[in-house]
Amino acid sequence: MASATLLAKENGISGFGPDDSESIVQALKRYWGYESFRPGQEQIVRSIVSSRDACVVMPTGGGKSLCYQLPAVLDAKRTAMVVSPLIALMQDQVAQLEQMGIPAGFINSSLSGGERNETLQRACQGAYRLLYLSPERIALNGTPDWLKRVPVSFFAIDEAHCISEWGHDFRPEYRQLSRLRDLFPNHPIAAFTASATRRVRQDIVEQLRLRDPLKHISSFRRANLRYVVRQCNAKAQMQVLLQAVRRITDGSVIVYAPTITRVGETVDFLEENGIPAIAYHGQMGALARRENQEKWMADEVRVMVGTIAFGLGIHKSSVRAVIHLALPKSVEQYYQEAGRAGRDGLPADCLLFWQKKDAGLHAYFIGQISDHEERERAWQRYHEVEDFVNSEECRQLYICRHFGELPKWAECGECDACAGVPDWLEEAAHTQKREGRAFPAVLTEESQATANPRALANGPDAELREYMREWRRNISRQKGISAFIVMYDTTLDQLCATRPSSVSELRRVPGFGEKKTQMYGEQILAALERFRNGERALLAMPALRRKRSDFSKRARLWKKLQKFASASLVP
Numbered sequence: 001m002a003s004a005t006l007l008a009k010e011n012g013i014s015g016f017g018p019d020d021s022e023s024i025v026q027a028l029k030r031y032w033g034y035e036s037f038r039p040g041q042e043q044i045v046r047s048i049v050s051s052r053d054a055c056v057v058m059p060t061g062g063g064k065s066l067c068y069q070l071p072a073v074l075d076a077k078r079t080a081m082v083v084s085p086l087i088a089l090m091q092d093q094v095a096q097l098e099q100m101g102i103p104a105g106f107i108n109s110s111l112s113g114g115e116r117n118e119t120l121q122r123a124c125q126g127a128y129r130l131l132y133l134s135p136e137r138i139a140l141n142g143t144p145d146w147l148k149r150v151p152v153s154f155f156a157i158d159e160a161h162c163i164s165e166w167g168h169d170f171r172p173e174y175r176q177l178s179r180l181r182d183l184f185p186n187h188p189i190a191a192f193t194a195s196a197t198r199r200v201r202q203d204i205v206e207q208l209r210l211r212d213p214l215k216h217i218s219s220f221r222r223a224n225l226r227y228v229v230r231q232c233n234a235k236a237q238m239q240v241l242l243q244a245v246r247r248i249t250d251g252s253v254i255v256y257a258p259t260i261t262r263v264g265e266t267v268d269f270l271e272e273n274g275i276p277a278i279a280y281h282g283q284m285g286a287l288a289r290r291e292n293q294e295k296w297m298a299d300e301v302r303v304m305v306g307t308i309a310f311g312l313g314i315h316k317s318s319v320r321a322v323i324h325l326a327l328p329k330s331v332e333q334y335y336q337e338a339g340r341a342g343r344d345g346l347p348a349d350c351l352l353f354w355q356k357k358d359a360g361l362h363a364y365f366i367g368q369i370s371d372h373e374e375r376e377r378a379w380q381r382y383h384e385v386e387d388f389v390n391s392e393e394c395r396q397l398y399i400c401r402h403f404g405e406l407p408k409w410a411e412c413g414e415c416d417a418c419a420g421v422p423d424w425l426e427e428a429a430h431t432q433k434r435e436g437r438a439f440p441a442v443l444t445e446e447s448q449a450t451a452n453p454r455a456l457a458n459g460p461d462a463e464l465r466e467y468m469r470e471w472r473r474n475i476s477r478q479k480g481i482s483a484f485i486v487m488y489d490t491t492l493d494q495l496c497a498t499r500p501s502s503v504s505e506l507r508r509v510p511g512f513g514e515k516k517t518q519m520y521g522e523q524i525l526a527a528l529e530r531f532r533n534g535e536r537a538l539l540a541m542p543a544l545r546r547k548r549s550d551f552s553k554r555a556r557l558w559k560k561l562q563k564f565a566s567a568s569l570v571p
Contacts, residue, residue: 061343101515198404251320258326280306
């Protein structure tokens with residue numbers, strides 16, 4: 001650390017902000033409402049504060065954003081420049097920071113010319129602690145001129161694996177970020193990603209020309225996730241999907257389909273079987289995508305069916321299952337997408353139901369790649385996925401080794417390779433084999449009631465939780481922001497578990513910083529008081545209950561029709 005500080009001073013930059021434990025922890029409590037850091041966060045924060053470069057690999061939900069947002073807060077006179085790949089992600093991050101009392105802005109194509117000029121002017125005046133830009137914006141010829149007028153503290157590169165041709169989501173415009181070292185040789189650069197192999201990590205360091213960077217590589221094991229891989233035919237796949245979704249009685253579900261057509265078919269299939277679901281894919285308009293995402297985030301609809309376009313930057317902790325309906329294009333992509341489950345640390349399932357014909361779809365898309373070397377890399381990634389699904393070793397162990405980690409343990413004890421196929425899935429397979437048909441489309445009410453025991457972890461009072469979720473939904477609609485920006489699921493659960501009766505008690509709930517307590521404290525306390533006096537959530541999600549009711553009626557009607565048909569066939 002001392003050498004990094006010396007290097008910074010030699011380059012004309014001193015460590016910014018006070019570098020004592022008390023100030024950093026005070027900022028953590030003041031803005032984020034947390035008493036302590038997650039593993040690895042404090043070391044990364046201190047490295048950036050001392051003006052040292054960093055390369056950080058931390059799993060989804062590990063708290064990467066805080067690692068660069070907190071150092072930015074500690075420098076009251078300069079601005080951290082954050083390179084982020086998605087407009088929606090920038091907007092959510094900025095809205096969240098503003099809710100915490102941290103000045104932040106973004107510059108992207110969603111702004112009008114006047115808005116962009118105003119943001120640039122304010123940035124040059126040092127009005128923001130963080131300013132978000134796209135990699136395309138950095139590549140524009142005019143960017144260096146105005147960027148040099150901004151009092152920059154450091155650069156943070158999010159989704160840094162996109163810079164590597166060896167990565168699963170290579171974006172050529174990310175290569176332009178290599179110019180940052182030439183344009184700003186005295187400013188530290190910190191790169192962040194959730195999924196990067198050893199080769200990709202090396203490429204990130206080389207492309208960004210990081211100098212003596214702190215390299216923080218978290219373990220790739222997600223102990224609360226259970227990986228289950230199963231080969232299916234087309235009919236069996238949809239019926240297994242249906243059973244898997246029905247078993248999730250609390251929390252949300254993400255279903256990844258390989259094509260836009262399959263997204264629509266899957267949504268229709270789930271709806272026809274009494275499960276409300278919404279779609280997300282690249283051919284939808286931006287407004288429609290945003291609306292569907294908000295419905296899912298606000299728990300108005302539990303099941304989101306999307307292509308790989310969905311998920312980047314999603315901050316929803318209560319996802320109890322991520323289900324893939326085709327082979328992903330790489331192990332890294334699968335790890336990143338499956339990792340959106342269980343961000344709250346509670347048990348969650350990662351289910352991969354694939355078909356033999358997936359190979360043909362992969363071959364088609366890989367064949368569209370004109371660059372020979374990139375096509376070869378794509379084939380290599382596909383063969384790695386094949387090895388993963390066909391492997392008989394622990395899924396967690398396989399993933400860790402894929403990313404270059406060498407665990408001392410041999411098995412996780414939870415995945416299908418370690419603990420076997422779950423009973424419900426094994427029973428479904430036997431039923432299909434015995435009866436020679438797809439799984440029954442209509443399940444009995446008894447089978448619907450058999451919930452996933454892993455998903456039913458101890459939690460706060462269900463009625464209070466739904467009541468506060470409804471309060472959060474109303475606030476998010478009023479303010480036009482995502483529900484998670486008002487309050488994370490984990491914070492909402494803590495709130496329901498502790499049931500504070502004063503502002504000082506509310507302030508002790510993790511996730512309530514000073515600004516958020518000022519904004520919502522009295523409203524939350526009033527809502528809790530109304531709940532204590534007997535008020536309950538309105539008929540939450542009436543469409544969901546109506547469809548479930550209709551489904552139950554259809555199930556009973558189907559059973560009657562079956563009995564009638566059987567009776568009619570008796571001679």
